[in-house]
Amino acid sequence: MRAGEARLSIDCGSASTVAVLAWADGSASDLSFDGAPYLPSAVYVAADGQVWTGQRAWQAAGEQPSRFIPNPRRPVVDDLSVDSTGVDELDLAAAPLRRVAAEAERTTGGPLRDVRLVVPAGWGPRRRTWMRQVAHRAGLPQPRLVEAPVAVAEHLLAGGARWPVGSFIVVSDVGAGAEVTVLRRGPAGFEVLATLADPAAGGTAIDHALAAALTDGRDVSDAGTGQWVMAQTVRAAKEALAAHPAVTVPLPDRAPVVANSAMLDEAARPVLQRVAQLTCEAIAAAELTAADLAGIYCVGGSAHLPQLATVIAEHAGVTPTVIVEPGSAAARGAAGAGAAGPTVGPPAPPWRAWWRCQCRRYGAPSPSRCPASRPWP
Incomplete structure (x- = not known):
């Protein structure tokens, strides 16, 4: 099958980006990134200006958290800066899409002509136009926007x-x-x-509540490896508790603790x-x-x-x-x-x-x- 005959669909959420390739025979397959069926939407701006994505971004966040941006999908009115230096928000938001496009082209053997982008139903024309600009910056063809x-x-x-x-x-x-x-x-x-x-x-609020329960309400230091390592650890624990009654959670700068389903239920119920x-x-x-x-x-x-x-x-x-x-x-x-x-x-x-x-x-x-x-x- 030629690359142009495949259709690429991307759901770029606040926390995760999911991409699907649909083929002419009606079949579809999820793209994987770093061994996972989704790509974290967070990005990291390196000292040379390169924008890293996926696990590489999360790993670098522990060393220099000020260069880590957990949610680059922002309205056009937001001003972003990294270490007091202004950055182009379109470049940041385009980084996950660029990574998806590269993986899709690697899978199909060439560029794709038909691209769909999932957007929230509540987005108005200004944010939809911004999303098209992000896709263009990522090197994608003009996408069709589909409400989630x-x-x-x-x-x-x-x-x-x-x-x-x-x-x-x-x-x-x-x-x-x-x-x-x-x-x-x-x-x-x-x-x-x-x-x-x-x-x-949603999940972010549940993560915060679960983190507070695991640390008895004490804040994890924003310096060094604390803040973002903790965020990634808690998210992994939450996903594991959906299938297991209890898991051991390693915490930065303190002893591991055991999280159980009852703890997750208590954290999640208000949300x-x-x-x-x-x-x-x-x-x-x-x-x-x-x-x-x-x-x-x-x-x-x-x-x-x-x-x-x-x-x-x-x-x-x-x-x-x-x-x-x-x-x-x-x-x-x-x-x-x-x-x-x-x-x-x-x-x-x-x-x-x-x-x-x-x-x-x-x-x-x-x-x-x-x-x-x-x-x-």
Whole structure:
């Protein structure tokens, strides 16, 4: 197969970047980086100006933490500096994409012409334009932007989900933060009715709470190897506790401690309750009830936490489905978005009148710009 016939889909999140290659025969494969199925989105700016990614960046962070940037995916208004020296934020944000492009070209044997980038549903035109600029800086062709919840819905549809036209679903995306979106399946695809996000309602907040529990609330020194080594260690412990009842956690400058499932549950529950609250608020913003939904689906790097489905069910009254391989669902859906055709179903409830009311209330020129449904940065 020629390189140009493959399709590259990239979900560049705040904490991790996931990439999928889709082939002409309908198959797809995840790209791996440093032996893992994802690339950490963090970058490190070396003294000579080179931008390092992946495990190399995390390892260097322990020696010079001031040159480490854990989340280079930032709005265009942010000013970034490294050791008091200004840096081009596009170069930093492009580094993970450039690494992905290199790995994709190595796998396919040449450059790719069809690239999809996953973006949050709440991003407005300014951030979407910025994302296209990042892709251009990374050497990628002009990408097609696919909203994350729409990509997840397309992935589920391609996997056999049966929702008639007019159905409503909720996608609860819990990664470093959380974004909960209500979708309606229309004749031509999925439509975002409401989306709410909270960067403090995801894996990063759980990591901080778990770190505090492991250290009895004492801060780990920002100097030397403390801060970022601790962050990486806690994240690894959290992922391990999803499959094991207890793990030994090495801590910088102190004796190892044992973390168990109960400790993770206690650290995660307040954060997951916020995710459940967002879910209920998003359903209400779309003027729907739990009875109107065809399902709630959990995705994202933190969706595997055992409590998530239980907490959402307690608040929303619907037991959600945590889909298989939740971390790569959006990237896989974006790789084949639009492939599935519509099925016949009942007409949608009359929700547009409510949007018009909300647009008049907020002074928005159209439902797509209404702050009741979609942030307009």
